[in-house]
Amino acid sequence: YSGTVERAYQITPAQLTVAADSKTKTFGEADPELTHTDGKAVKEEVPAFTGALERDEGEDAGKSYTIRRGSLDLADNPETGFKASNYEISFQEGTLTITDKSIETGKDVKVDSPTDVPYDGDAHKWAPTVTDGETALEAGVDYEVSYSTDNFTDVTGEIKVTITGKGNYSGTVERAYQITPAQLTV
Numbered sequence: 001y002s003g004t005v006e007r008a009y010q011i012t013p014a015q016l017t018v019a020a021d022s023k024t025k026t027f028g029e030a031d032p033e034l035t036h037t038d039g040k041a042v043k044e045e046v047p048a049f050t051g052a053l054e055r056d057e058g059e060d061a062g063k064s065y066t067i068r069r070g071s072l073d074l075a076d077n078p079e080t081g082f083k084a085s086n087y088e089i090s091f092q093e094g095t096l097t098i099t100d101k102s103i104e105t106g107k108d109v110k111v112d113s114p115t116d117v118p119y120d121g122d123a124h125k126w127a128p129t130v131t132d133g134e135t136a137l138e139a140g141v142d143y144e145v146s147y148s149t150d151n152f153t154d155v156t157g158e159i160k161v162t163i164t165g166k167g168n169y170s171g172t173v174e175r176a177y178q179i180t181p182a183q184l185t186v
Contacts, residue, residue, distance in 0.1 A: 014042050016074070016087040020053055020067040020094030027061040027101040027168040028108065028132060034067055034096075041082060048077035048084075061100035061168040066093050101132070103143065103163065104171035108133050111163055114177035124179055125152040128163050142169050155181050 017039035023032045034053040041047050051071030058065050069091045074084035103109045114126040128145060130137040139145055148160035161175045 011086075013086055013088040015039075015090060016041060016047060017090050017092065018049075018069075018072070019092040020069075022067070022094040022097070024097045024099060026099050027059065031055070031096065036072065036094075041087070044080060045082040046077055046080040047082050047087070048075040049073065050075045055096050059098065059168075061098050061170075064095040064097045067096055068093050100165065100168055100170040102171040103130065103165045103169050103173055109137075109169065111173045111175065113175055114161065116178045116180050118180050119153075119155050119182040121153065123152040126159075126161060126175075126177055128161065128175065130163065132169075137169070140166075142167055153179070155179050 019037050019039075021035045021037055023034065025032055034055065036049075036053060038047055049072055051073050053067055053072055054070030055067045056065040072091075074087060074089055076082060076084050101109060103111060109130065109132045112129045114128075117124040125147070127139070130139075130143055132142075137143060143166050144164045146162045146164070148158075148162075149156055152159070156179065158176045158178050161177070163173045163175070165171045
């Protein structure tokens, strides 16, 4: 036999899937560390990464924000023989879900308490002060207030006040006070 035949082939990059781990946090807390799960590399190779994941901006309870690749990129890992150029990366986005913050725990969110008021003929409709750390929350936006009565002038017994979280806040706190009888000396 005589002659020469040439053939060519190429070693194509292996596919490596990286998935952002979905996370949850409570409104107002710091973001958790954004992490990822690597797909399986060839043999005993272990991928290395540079850069970081990032998430969409926003801080509203009940919403989810996309966690995306950001500057995360493959890097060589000589210790395990991993060579980034031998792989094509595909990325699966994750989500960061923000849950509402409870006003019931008293941990960060505080609801003040009313005091009893002696009858003086004036209306005494107590309005709670609700704070989240140093931030004053707003009635109608962050919480709703309801009362067990609409009579705030007479000695009517205990007035129950219900404060219910709204928007980024959840839970219910109850407070009570009384308009006490005035002292009359005869």
